[in-house]
Amino acid sequence: MTRITHSTPLLEASTLCKRFGGLTALDGVSFTVYQGEICGLIGPNGAGKTTLFNVITGLYTADSGRLLFAGQAIHHAQPYQIAQHGIARTFQNIRLFGTMTALENVMVGHHARAQSGVLGAIFNTTATRQEEQQIRETSQTLLTYCGLGNQAQTVASQLPYGDQRRLEIARALAAQPRLLALDEPAAGMNATETNTLRALLERITSDGITILLIEHDMSLVMQVCHRVVVLDQGRHLAAGTPQEIQKNPAVIAAYLGSSV
Amino acid sequence: MTSLRYASWSRQLLIISALIVAPFAIEMLLGRSWLRITDVALLYVMLALGLNIVVGFAGLLDLGYIAFFAVGAYSYALLASPQLAIHAPVLVIIPVGAALAALFGIALGAPTLRLRGDYLAIVTLGFGEIIRVLLNNLNRPINITNGPQGITRIDPLHISQFSFGHSHSLGGITFTPLHQYYLIFLAFVLITILISVRLEHSRIGRAWRAIRDDELAAQAMGIHTRNLKLLAFAMGASFGGVAGCLFASFQGFISPESFQLIDSVMILCMVVLGGIGHIGGVILGALLLTILPETLRYIGPLQQQIFGTVYIDPADLRMLLFGLALVLMMLLRPRGLWPKRQLTGQLTNRGG
Numbered sequence: 001m002t003r004i005t006h007s008t009p010l011l012e013a014s015t016l017c018k019r020f021g022g023l024t025a026l027d028g029v030s031f032t033v034y035q036g037e038i039c040g041l042i043g044p045n046g047a048g049k050t051t052l053f054n055v056i057t058g059l060y061t062a063d064s065g066r067l068l069f070a071g072q073a074i075h076h077a078q079p080y081q082i083a084q085h086g087i088a089r090t091f092q093n094i095r096l097f098g099t100m101t102a103l104e105n106v107m108v109g110h111h112a113r114a115q116s117g118v119l120g121a122i123f124n125t126t127a128t129r130q131e132e133q134q135i136r137e138t139s140q141t142l143l144t145y146c147g148l149g150n151q152a153q154t155v156a157s158q159l160p161y162g163d164q165r166r167l168e169i170a171r172a173l174a175a176q177p178r179l180l181a182l183d184e185p186a187a188g189m190n191a192t193e194t195n196t197l198r199a200l201l202e203r204i205t206s207d208g209i210t211i212l213l214i215e216h217d218m219s220l221v222m223q224v225c226h227r228v229v230v231l232d233q234g235r236h237l238a239a240g241t242p243q244e245i246q247k248n249p250a251v252i253a254a255y256l257g258s259s260v
Numbered sequence: 261m262t263s264l265r266y267a268s269w270s271r272q273l274l275i276i277s278a279l280i281v282a283p284f285a286i287e288m289l290l291g292r293s294w295l296r297i298t299d300v301a302l303l304y305v306m307l308a309l310g311l312n313i314v315v316g317f318a319g320l321l322d323l324g325y326i327a328f329f330a331v332g333a334y335s336y337a338l339l340a341s342p343q344l345a346i347h348a349p350v351l352v353i354i355p356v357g358a359a360l361a362a363l364f365g366i367a368l369g370a371p372t373l374r375l376r377g378d379y380l381a382i383v384t385l386g387f388g389e390i391i392r393v394l395l396n397n398l399n400r401p402i403n404i405t406n407g408p409q410g411i412t413r414i415d416p417l418h419i420s421q422f423s424f425g426h427s428h429s430l431g432g433i434t435f436t437p438l439h440q441y442y443l444i445f446l447a448f449v450l451i452t453i454l455i456s457v458r459l460e461h462s463r464i465g466r467a468w469r470a471i472r473d474d475e476l477a478a479q480a481m482g483i484h485t486r487n488l489k490l491l492a493f494a495m496g497a498s499f500g501g502v503a504g505c506l507f508a509s510f511q512g513f514i515s516p517e518s519f520q521l522i523d524s525v526m527i528l529c530m531v532v533l534g535g536i537g538h539i540g541g542v543i544l545g546a547l548l549l550t551i552l553p554e555t556l557r558y559i560g561p562l563q564q565q566i567f568g569t570v571y572i573d574p575a576d577l578r579m580l581l582f583g584l585a586l587v588l589m590m591l592l593r594p595r596g597l598w599p600k601r602q603l604t605g606q607l608t609n610r611g612g
Binding site: 057058059078079080082083084088089091095096097098099100104107108109110111112113114116117118120121122124128131132135171175 | 455458459461462463464465466467469470472473474476477478479480481482483484485491495
């Protein structure tokens with residue numbers, strides 16, 4: 001078992017339930033994400049992966065269950081508070097700010113970590129100007145970090161698809177998260193783009209940010225994740241190293257359909 | 261760097277001195293009535309810039325914006341007229357008018373936080389009507405607003421002994437009330453522009469645009485969407501409130517009739533026609549939509565001169581041409597006469 005060296009839990013979910021009318025999207029899901037790892041979250045379509053993401057990031061409130069982030073209960077927090085706690089996310093269907101430039105998108109990502117308000121803006125105070133300047137510089141650095149350094153002034157909706165996905169990651173990183181939650185970042189990418197993405201994910205973890213990754217690209221998941229959690233029909237099915245998961249009969253049955 | 265800054269300073273100085281001389285030129289070339297129209301146009305610029313914060317920056321469609329203008333106007337009228345026998349100083353009334361309008365902005369924003377687009381437009385439209393009906397009926401059992409008769413004999417703007425309602429001369433030049441109001445309105449417009457520009461390029465302005473583009477993603481980025489939407493309503497409303505105060509002092513008489521749905525629509529048209537979200541475009545829209553309808557007044561006498569009789573009533577023609585202009589605009593320049601550069605790029609891309 002190649003568990004990550006110092007296994008401090010960062011995110012702990014216990015018996016999370018979420019129902020939509022008659023549909024039980026999450027049925028008592030419990031799992032843990034450890035500090036410093038890339039944790040994969042996989043499962044067949046409709047397994048409840050995105051619902052789980054939405055519960056973690058506060059877009060949905062769980063009907064029952066608990067969610068601890070770095071020891072603090074966050075299951076009743078609003079989305080903006082989740083961001084302040086240190087969880088940032090990307091979206092399965094890209095949700096960039098379409099009329100803004102790549103740079104401005106990343107600058108918005110800094111919102112939760114900045115202070116300047118209306119009066120500072122109106123009177124153009126020194127503190128506000130310094131903060132703006134600093135946000136601008138950090139944003140440019142983040143774009144470069146994600147391989148978008150020369151796209152700063154391009155309007156987000158005009159960027160190529162793969163760049164849009166990486167811009168979402170840059171925007172999320174701007175919130176200085178401890179946990180980065182990525183919802184299918186490789187969807188629609190070709191092999192080259194996926195390779196670039198893999199390198200980026202590894203770099204982000206080596207910089208100390210924990211990643212929770214929903215992904216359908218199994219080769220990416222198996223290469224990059226330290227641990228994988230499998231969901232099926234709203235239930236926690238299995239968890240373990242990629243090697244263990246690949247051999248797990250229950251997982252194989254869920255993906256290929258069981259003969260029983 | 262210093263020479264560049266010097267160039268921009270001297271250019272700004274040139275523009276400001278041109279703006280100060282403008283009323284004299286207008287009065288000399290076009291006559292007094294056009295100076296009055298110019299004064300009103302400046303008020304509309306303020307209103308359009310205020311609405312632009314709500315509609316252009318934050319993307320919240322507001323069809324009842326004239327209500328905040330009314331709140332400001334009635335604040336001034338009630339605090340500076342024989343109606344309640346109060347004659348408070350201007351420096352007190354204008355902040356009160358702005359604050360009261362901001363409060364009404366929050367009162368409109370709070371229940372409509374979950375609404376967007378058409379649904380928000382319907383509620384705000386209702387809100388605008390509620391304020392007008394309220395002003396119309398607050399004359400009994402206690403007479404506060406004097407109902408449909410409106411409030412008359414409103415004090416002109418005055419700062420201690422200096423009244424904007426009387427002519428003053430300075431260095432041999434006579435400043436009539438219209439000149440003086442022009443200058444004070446111009447000062448307020450410049451302040452409004454400054455605030456708009458600074459807000460647009462601030463953390464707050466970015467957050468507003470983020471909410472406009474994608475509210476869900478904005479939340480996930482740590483933006484407190486509820487507070488920022490309320491802030492947009494309050495800021496926009498306070499601009500309307502200040503413009504309302506100035507309007508009441510300028511006219512000397514106000515009644516609920518000045519604050520109808522068509523006026524809200526007109527201000528929205530200024531924002532949309534000029535270039536939604538673009539400060540320069542919005543100013544252009546406000547000036548054009550105030551000045552163009554006035555020029556059509558000459559159509560009546562012109563017909564008389566050419567045909568010997570008036571075939572089309574100028575008032576009908578105004579609305580007809582106005583409608584035609586709107587349709588043509590939407591067909592030819594859907595982003596407005598002077599849109600933001602970024603948005604045109606996006607538009608051509610979408611067409612391809």
